[in-house]
Amino acid sequence: MQLAVWTYEGPPHVGAMRVATGMAGLHYVLHAPQGDTYADLLFTMIERRSARPPVTYTTFQARDLGGDTAELFKTAALDAYRRFEPEAMIVGSSCTAELIQDDPGGLAKALRLPVPVVALELPSYSKKENWGASETFYQLVRALAGPHAPPPGTRRGPGRVCNILGPTALGFRHRDDVREITGLLGRMGIEVRVTAPMGARPSDLARLGEADFNVVLYPEVAGQAASWLTRTFGQKATRTIPIGTNATRAFVEEVAALAGIDAAPVLAAEEARAAWYARSVDSNYLTGKRVFVFGDATHAVAAARVAAEEMGFKVVGLGTYSREFARDIREAAKLHDVEPLIGEDYLEVEAAIQAAQPELILGTQMERHIAKRLGIPCAVISAPVHVQDYPARYSPQMGFEGANVLFDTWVHPLMMGLEEHLLGMFREDFEFHAEAAPSHLGGAPAPAPVAIAEAPAGPAGWTAEAEAELRKIPFFVRGKARRNTERFAGERGLASITLETLYDAKAHFSR
Structure with missing residues (x-):
């Protein structure tokens, strides 16, 4: 079933391919059926590389399973060496080929190639992509530097x-x-x-x-x-x-x-300009903004720290799909007084985001889609990512210039103080009326997020006076104010929401 839905990480042989593709003079011979060659697209289409990965597939088919698939592998490995003349080779199986147990390492050793050949054993049904990259790099370092x-x-x-x-x-x-x-x-x-x-x-x-x-x-x-x-x-x-x-x-x-x-x-x-900008008057308007963070462990922990310490945001959710680094996430979650979310189910992540009601999401390509559905600003901070996250421009995440990039990327999707002030001034203007959506969320108002917890009673009706007052609240938090007020009224069994109810709910949720 996992193959039928989105996943944060691919199988471990994709991690091995990331290592091989990043290097030069290394070739990867992958024992794989015809359908497992899709991974090339990750590099040529998503990362926009000008050359395909240095990978040779055996590409056996169903009819080959009745014959000698081991011989197919040896032929492919020998042909790859003669054609590409690499300094070293790595050999292994894809998740499907792992089931036929042909032992690529032993088969490659029997060929007695005149270059180092590193055999990879990557258990596809218990490990994931980042683990595969780590294990591949480790085995290469041991074999070549040892x-x-x-x-x-x-x-x-x-x-x-x-x-x-x-x-x-x-x-x-x-x-x-x-x-x-x-x-x-x-x-x-x-x-x-x-x-x-x-x-x-x-x-x-x-x-x-x-x-x-x-x-x-x-x-x-x-x-x-x-x-x-x-x-x-x-x-x-x-x-x-x-x-x-x-x-x-x-x-x-x-x-x-x-x-x-x-x-x-x-x-x-x-010097990082972001440090000064974060102390400026307009940025101070963003102090206390609620942010939900999810990604690989390295970027998630770092993003939560930067959000809290350098931008004055409030971290209301922190998680990772990297189970091998769950301890790091748990320790970081304690610092931000939130419950850590560790898992690979994007639906669980979406539910956690809805429950936390953040005003900004820092996540992966998956969280970007979740944010679009919920109408919440989002910035991508971690793989998995899509083609737009490999920009032509120089855009690091690390170092002092990386701090500037983070500031721009995270703050610009939010409503700045001056922007809200101008929208308030021109509220009745045909372009800037109260129902206009923020430019970063598209041309039409986004649907309000679905509330996770239902009120014990049915939704109370709004009086005209209360509805008019609600419309004065900035639209990027108006949905949250409406949901909180309706929940407040429902819990108290109120039949209608008056102006006084709106103020009482505001006081209640501000404690």
């Missing part, structure tokens, strides 16, 4: 050479994040030896041990490999994710400590 490990007990002191770990193909703004953080590290006088997986070759992975420490940008992908590098090479790894002004400053201090340099000159020279 032979260069120093003797046990070798100590490593502070140094100014690092690796950047975690970015992949089909990652949310990974390309721009790498550019931003590489520039920041360069201004600190730190050399980046290898960026991986994205942009690296197999020969680069063999050089990972040359760096003094590792910068982990996406723990979902690089956390396992970074831990192995710490144990094997003595390389420490960063823990701070530089999303938002405060976190970026903390990241600079952490990197400076690992490199043995002074962070003060760098921090004094850096």
